[in-house]
Amino acid sequence: MNQLLSTPAKIELRHVxxxxxxxxxAFMAVRDINLRVEEGEFICLVGPSGCGKTxxxxxxxxxxxxxxxxxxxxxxxxxxxxRQVGYMLQQDYLFNWRTIEENVFLxxxxxxxxxxxxxxxxxxxxxxxxxxxxxxxxxAQLSGGMRQRVALVRTLACQPDxxxxxxxxxxxxxxxxxxxxxxxxSALRRHKKTAILVTHDLSESIAMGxxxxxxARNPGRINSEVAVPAEIRSALPFDARNLPGFQDLxxxxxxxxxxxxxxxxxx
Amino acid sequence: MQPKEIEAIHRDHIKxxxxxxxxxxxxQLSIFVVFVGVWEWLARxxxxxxLIFSYPSKMWELFWAQLLDGRLLPHIGMTVWETVVxxxxxxxxxxxxxxxxxxxxxxxxVLDPYLVVLNSMPKVALxxxxxxxxxxxxxxxxxxxxxxxxxxTTIVIYTSFKEVNQNYVKVVQTLGxxxxxxxxxxxxxxxxxxxxxxxxxxxxLSWVGVIVGEFLVSKMGLGYLIIYGFQVFNFTLxxxxxxxxxxxxxxxxxxxxxxxxxxxxxxx
Numbered sequence: 366m367n368q369l370l371s372t373p374a375k376i377e378l379r380h381v382x383x384x385x386x387x388x389x390x391a392f393m394a395v396r397d398i399n400l401r402v403e404e405g406e407f408i409c410l411v412g413p414s415g416c417g418k419t420x421x422x423x424x425x426x427x428x429x430x431x432x433x434x435x436x437x438x439x440x441x442x443x444x445x446x447x448r449q450v451g452y453m454l455q456q457d458y459l460f461n462w463r464t465i466e467e468n469v470f471l472x473x474x475x476x477x478x479x480x481x482x483x484x485x486x487x488x489x490x491x492x493x494x495x496x497x498x499x500x501x502x503x504x505a506q507l508s509g510g511m512r513q514r515v516a517l518v519r520t521l522a523c524q525p526d527x528x529x530x531x532x533x534x535x536x537x538x539x540x541x542x543x544x545x546x547x548x549x550x551s552a553l554r555r556h557k558k559t560a561i562l563v564t565h566d567l568s569e570s571i572a573m574g575x576x577x578x579x580x581a582r583n584p585g586r587i588n589s590e591v592a593v594p595a596e597i598r599s600a601l602p603f604d605a606r607n608l609p610g611f612q613d614l615x616x617x618x619x620x621x622x623x624x625x626x627x628x629x630x631x632x
Numbered sequence: 633m634q635p636k637e638i639e640a641i642h643r644d645h646i647k648x649x650x651x652x653x654x655x656x657x658x659x660q661l662s663i664f665v666v667f668v669g670v671w672e673w674l675a676r677x678x679x680x681x682x683l684i685f686s687y688p689s690k691m692w693e694l695f696w697a698q699l700l701d702g703r704l705l706p707h708i709g710m711t712v713w714e715t716v717v718x719x720x721x722x723x724x725x726x727x728x729x730x731x732x733x734x735x736x737x738x739x740x741x742v743l744d745p746y747l748v749v750l751n752s753m754p755k756v757a758l759x760x761x762x763x764x765x766x767x768x769x770x771x772x773x774x775x776x777x778x779x780x781x782x783x784x785t786t787i788v789i790y791t792s793f794k795e796v797n798q799n800y801v802k803v804v805q806t807l808g809x810x811x812x813x814x815x816x817x818x819x820x821x822x823x824x825x826x827x828x829x830x831x832x833x834x835x836x837l838s839w840v841g842v843i844v845g846e847f848l849v850s851k852m853g854l855g856y857l858i859i860y861g862f863q864v865f866n867f868t869l870x871x872x873x874x875x876x877x878x879x880x881x882x883x884x885x886x887x888x889x890x891x892x893x894x895x896x897x898x899x900x
Contacts, residue, residue, distance in 0.1 A: 426806055452806035458799050462821050472807040475817070523807060 373440025375559045376402040376425060376527065381434035383420055394420040395585035398434070400578065404526075407553065408561045409574035411618070413626050417585025418563040422529045425561065426452050438527065448476060451525035455532045457516035459504035465491070465515055466500040472523035487522035493552065494518055510541035517549060521556065528553060530562040534569065546573060546602040567618050571611060572602035577618060581625040588625050591618055686868040695872050704876075711842060711853040712880060714770065718777020719838035723831050725778065726785025733786075734793045734819065735811070747787060755780040756844045763849055773845030773853075780841035781834040792826035793819050828892040835888050839881050854880075 378400040385392045395417035402408050410418045423429045424436050427446040436443045438450070459468045469487045473479035491497055494514045504512055513533060520528065533549070534542040550573055553560050564570050570577050575598050581588040593614065597605045605611060668688045674680045675687030682690075698704040733740035758779060762772040800818045809817065846855025854873045861869030 428802070428805060446806055446808050448808055450806070452802075454799055454802065456799070458797070458803050460800070460818070460821070462824075471803075471817070475804060475807045475809040475813055519807075 373437065374401045375404040375406070375439060376400070376561070377435075377437040377440075378421070378424075379435040379437070381421075381424065381431045381436060383417070383424060383429070384432045393584035398585075398587060400587065402559060402561065404559055405557055406559055407550075407573060407575045409570035409577045410561065410563045410580060411565070411567060411570045411577060411622065412580030412585070412588070413582050413622075414565075415585075416580040416582035416625075418580060419531055420585065422452070422531055422561065422563060425527075426450050426529055448523055449525055450527045450529060451520035451523065452529045453516060453520050453531065453533045456536050457504070457509075457512040459512055459515055459519075461504055464501050464503055465496065465507070468504065468515060469500075469519050469522055471519055476523060478523075483522070486524070487518065490518045490521050491515075494548065508541075509537050510545055513537060513545060514548070517552070521552070526558060528558050528560040530560060532563055532565065535565065542569075543603055550602050567622065568606060568611075568615055569602070571597065571614050571618060572605040574598075579618065579621045579625060589621050591621070683865070684867055686871045690868050691872050691875065694868050695876075698872075707853055707857055707873075708876060708880065710850075711846065711855065711877075712884070714773050714842045714845070714853065715777055715835070715838045715884070717774050718842055719781060719831070719834040721774065721778040722781030722834050722838060723785055723827070726782045726830070727789055727827060729782070729786040730789040730793060731815070733790055734815070740790070747783060751783045751787060755783075756841065759844060759848050762845075768849040772849055773842055776841035776845035777838040778841070781830075781837040784837070785830050785834060788830050789823065789827060792823045796822050825892075825896045828888075828895060832885065832888050832892060835885050836881070839877070843877070 378398050381398040381400075382396050383394045385394055398417075398421065400408075400421075410421065412418060420429075424431050425438075425443065427436075427443045427450065438447075459465075460471070463471070466488070469491055470479055470484060473483050473487065488497070488500065491500060494517065496511065496514060496518070499507060499511065504515070507515065513536075517533075530549075534545055537545060546569065562570070562573060571593060574593055576593065577591040579588045579591065580586065591614070594610055597608050597611060597614070600608060671680075671685075672688045675682050675685065695704070733743055756776065759772075759776060762775045762779070766772045766775055796819055800822065801814055804814050804818055842853075843855040843858075846853040847859050850856040854877050857873040858870050861867060861873065
């Protein structure tokens with residue numbers, strides 16, 4: 366609590382509860398979530414489906430307003446979407462009618478900040494992702510992994526300091542997924558972004574995250590928090606999987622997940 | 633297998649396909665020739681009433697004569713003009729109306745029963761109302777050509793607006809886009825294929841509206857020729873007009889289809 370008083374966290378959720386209301390029922394997606402993410406941290410959210418992971422991202426992104434509680438970014442309450450927060454979806458959702466280059470400039474167009482400088486920055490990111498030679502191609506001509514890299518560049522081009530990743534690797538084949546994990550991990554580190562990754566893949570969460578929150582469902586709530594030791598944190602995701610402590614941590618997270626899933630079955 | 637053998641197999645395949653294509657084309661052509669031939673023959677041996685059914689050579693003669701003395705082209709031009717304006721206007725208005733009700737979910741729910749009623753209504757029945765309202769002329773005919781397609785266009789396009797994958801909308805939202813940007817950058821471009829394909833349907837619908845409109849009021853056009861031929865009992869003229877409508881309507885449809893293929897190649 367002392368920390369809280371001194372400097373505001375990059376992202377903070379205070380007693381956040383969110384309901385989805387329809388004529389047939391009011392459904393509680395998440396209940397009393399408290400969460401703190403420091404600048405430059407990489408946080409992973411894991412949990413059974415329906416535990417409100419995507420809801421949390423929507424709340425942080427400002428796509429939805431929490432029914433109760435507060436969502437704060439750098440101490441200020443979130444009011445709608447902002448340039449500060451980038452969002453990456455499960456699939457790339459590139460626009461087929463725009464070239465790769467035009468897709469990457471989408472955010473610049475929307476925010477009205479498209480100029481020589483921002484375009485150059487976006488193209489520089491494209492080159493960093495080894496996509497410079499496809500800038501005039503159309504999305505349909507690219508492989509799944511390339512398209513997801515373009516989607517990352519599209520998000521980063523607007524220079525957000527927070528990145529929300531909603532299972533961005535889940536639609537890819539295993540090999541592409543591992544390569545992309547390394548690539549995105551190092552890109553986010555290099556650009557000093559704060560990130561929250563939602564995933565189903567436990568080993569991915571350990572390999573990429575600094576801290577892991579395990580969520581339970583009905584309603585979605587934080588069950589436990591696991592800190593990843595420094596050596597696994599600093600290694601690239603691919604290498605991290607071969608480090609000594611990795612398997613133990615995996616089993617620990619696995620057990621926590623079992624508890625969460627069993628509890629749900631009990632209902 | 634040697635590269636040469638593979639090549640030979642490929643060549644054989646191409647040859648086979650070309651053969652099939654030629655056979656289909658030949659059959660299609662034969663059907664037409666046999667149809668025209670039998671018609672002509674039946675007329676010559678007086679097996680059919682030539683006053684009602686006319687026959688190909690007489691129709692050709694009339695067509696050629698009217699074409700040469702310049703009486704035919706203005707009729708064709710007029711009908712084509714009315715149809716083009718009718719279906720473009722119908723598609724445009726339909727798209728605008730769809731945009732309006734997409735914009736306001738409240739309006740969309742309010743207008744829903746009215747759209748259903750208007751859609752179920754046979755639009756050509758409105759003919760007399762248009763004529764009284766817009767005068768017995770070009771305007772009424774274009775209004776018919778437009779009215780017949782505008783409601784169905786609205787419904788089809790509004791539906792495809794709603795069917796746009798919400799995740800594309802989410803992409804624009806998370807990048808900070810407002811409702812206008814969502815429409816301009818996602819909804820409209822991703823429904824262009826749907827809009828173009830309604831254009832294709834609307835060509836056919838507008839022909840119906842325009843021909844009926846010409847039946848009712850015109851002094852010119854292919855529909856007028858049909859009614860005039862009917863009244864003076866010149867069925868050769870009626871048949872010529874029908875044949876011209878068949879050819880021109882097909883050309884127009886193919887033109888729009890070509891446009892659709894050109895413009896949507898990027899969306900696939």
